[in-house]
Structures are given as C-alpha cells and as structure tokens.
Amino acid sequence: MAYRVLLVDDSPAMRSFIRRVMVLSGFDLDECIEAGDGAEALERLQQEKVDVILTDINMPRMDGEELMRRLSEDAELRDIPAVVVSTDSTRPRILRMFGLGAQGYIAKPFSPESLREALEKVLGCET
Amino acid sequence: MTVHVRPTEAELGAAVAEAARSVLETMFFAEVEACAPLTAEQQQNMTGVAVQFDGGMRGEFLIGFDPRVAGVLASGFLGADEADVSPAEVEQVLCETANMICGAALSHIEAEDHMRLGTPGPADAASGFASGGWLQEFFVTPDGNIVTGVRLG
Numbered sequence: 002m003a004y005r006v007l008l009v010d011d012s013p014a015m016r017s018f019i020r021r022v023m024v025l026s027g028f029d030l031d032e033c034i035e036a037g038d039g040a041e042a043l044e045r046l047q048q049e050k051v052d053v054i055l056t057d058i059n060m061p062r063m064d065g066e067e068l069m070r071r072l073s074e075d076a077e078l079r080d081i082p083a084v085v086v087s088t089d090s091t092r093p094r095i096l097r098m099f100g101l102g103a104q105g106y107i108a109k110p111f112s113p114e115s116l117r118e119a120l121e122k123v124l125g126c127e128t
Numbered sequence: 129m130t131v132h133v134r135p136t137e138a139e140l141g142a143a144v145a146e147a148a149r150s151v152l153e154t155m156f157f158a159e160v161e162a163c164a165p166l167t168a169e170q171q172q173n174m175t176g177v178a179v180q181f182d183g184g185m186r187g188e189f190l191i192g193f194d195p196r197v198a199g200v201l202a203s204g205f206l207g208a209d210e211a212d213v214s215p216a217e218v219e220q221v222l223c224e225t226a227n228m229i230c231g232a233a234l235s236h237i238e239a240e241d242h243m244r245l246g247t248p249g250p251a252d253a254a255s256g257f258a259s260g261g262w263l264q265e266f267f268v269t270p271d272g273n274i275v276t277g278v279r280l281g
Contacts, residue, residue, distance in 0.1 A: 012220060012224050013217075013220060014206060014217060015224050017206055017207075018207075021207045059244075059245060087231075088228050088230070088232060089231055089243060089245075090239075091234075091239055091240070091243060092239055092240050093242050108232070108235070109231065110151045110154040110232065111154065111155075
C-alpha cells in the first residue's frame with residue numbers, strides 16, 4: 002500500500018530533503034503534500050486526505066504545537082497519525098508534543114532508516 | 129523549580145562539536161574532522177549564518193562555511209547538481225544546517241530544560257567572529273573548512 006503524506010515545514014530545503022529521503026529509504030510514498038506552516042497544513046487538510054502528517058515545530062504563523070492542538074480538537078482530523086520532526090529534542094518539548102497527540106518524534110539530525118521506521122511504526126505497516 | 133547550571137566551555141564546545149559532526153555526517157553524508165584553529169584570513173571569505181537562542185541559556189550561534197563547502201553541502205542535501213542549485217537554495221540549506229547544529233547542541237546541553245531558536249539568517253562570518261567572545265570549533269571536509277561559534281549572553 003502506498004501512503005499519502007502531509008509534510009509541514011517552513012524550510013523548502015528541508016521539505017525537499019525529507020521527501021527525497023522517504024523515497025530513498027524504501028518508504029512506499031504515493032504522494033507528498035507540502036505546507037509551509039500549521040495554518041497552511043490545516044487548509045490542505047480541508048482539501049486532501051492523507052495517511053500521516055510529518056510536522057516541524059518552529060514555524061511562522063502557526064507552529065507545530067498549535068497545529069497539533071487544532072488537530073486534536075477536530076473530530077475529523079484527530080485520528081490522522083502525526084510524527085514530529087524537530088531539532089528540539091529536549092524532554093519537556095517531547096513530552097508536550099506527545100501530550101498533544103503526536104504518535105512519533107524524530108530529532109534532527111536523523112538517518113533515512115529512522116524516518117522510515119517512525120513512519121512504519123505509526124502506520125502499522127512494513128514497507 | 130528548575131535550577132539552571134551554566135555549562136562549562138568544555139561541555140559547550142564538546143556539544144557543538146558532536147552536533148556538527150552528527151549533522152554533517154548523518155544529513156549530508158559529509159566526511160568531517162576537527163582541525164586546528166583557522167586564522168582570521170582563512171575565515172575571511174566564509175559564508176555565514178547566525179541563529180539567536182534563548183530559554184535555559186541565551187546567546188548566539190554563528191557558523192561559517194568555505195564557499196566551496198557551502199555549494200557541495202547544498203547540492204548533496206537537495207540531491208541536485210551543483211550547477212542547478214541557486215544561491216537562494218544554498219542559503220536555505222546553510223540556514224537549515226545552522227538550525228540543526230545549534231538545536232542539537234542545545235538539546236544535548238539542556239535536555240531537561242527548554243529552548244527557543246530564532247530564525248536562522250545570513251551573517252558576515254568574518255566580522256562576526258572578529259567581534260570576539262566566541263567559543264569556536266574548527267572542522268575540515270574534503271571541500272574546505274567550517275567554523276562554528278557560540279557566544280552566551
């Protein structure tokens with residue numbers, strides 16, 4: 002089964018890197034939909050169905066914490082698994098993001114394998 | 129109540145050095161080794177990026193790249209030929225590199241605390257480092273040098 006991923010990061014370079022690494026790691030990617038911040042991610046989710054969300058935290062306009070909060074409050078969106086990808090790997094931050102409903106947390110820098118494993122884990126699949 | 133203990137220079141330097149190695153090797157597949165301090169002349173033409181941070185610690189992170197290294201890193205990160213990578217894309221990649229190194233180092237030092245990173249932006253590495261007060265680490269790659277600096281406020 003191929004998966005549709007919503008990738009939320011304000012850095013076009015990082016979005017390009019993650020998209021490429023998902024493919025190189027062997028993850029079965031159907032389509033990668035991109036958003037530059039949490040607000041754009043919510044707009045895209047009104048139009049697109051996705052299997053998993055990968056989100057950065059530190060972004061302008063609406064950050065990853067607020068995005069997770071909005072997702073958790075939305076009955077139609079709260080069941081989409083979300084994985085945080087961030088440079089911030091402090092314990093309080095990780096606990097806060099899991100508390101907001103994140104199902105995975107990848108600290109940058111990360112290897113292609115760790116990205117694939119995190120996606121497989123939240124999707125309950127083997128690629 | 130969180131009691132914040134300021135790290136020693138050795139702890140901070142080791143955290144930045146390990147973060148730089150880890151980011152460059154894991155995300156860029158770059159060969160990187162620590163090297164002897166560079167002279168001011170050797171840092172003269174470096175492309176720089178600065179990041180402000182606060183939280184448990186407040187300060188500034190500055191990184192300088194030899195122009196050749198900057199192009200090679202951007203090309204590798206984006207999976208594109210160097211000739212096809214625009215200056216704006218090089219800048220994006222260097223800003224992301226600075227963000228990752230600074231974030232990884234602070235997360236290590238402040239694992240039980242909190243931190244906030246500002247938006248990374250282009251900076252004049254030579255004059256920045258010349259302003260003094262930096263704890264610097266020096267690296268060599270097959271394509272040139274990289275210098276990092278941290279200055280606590």
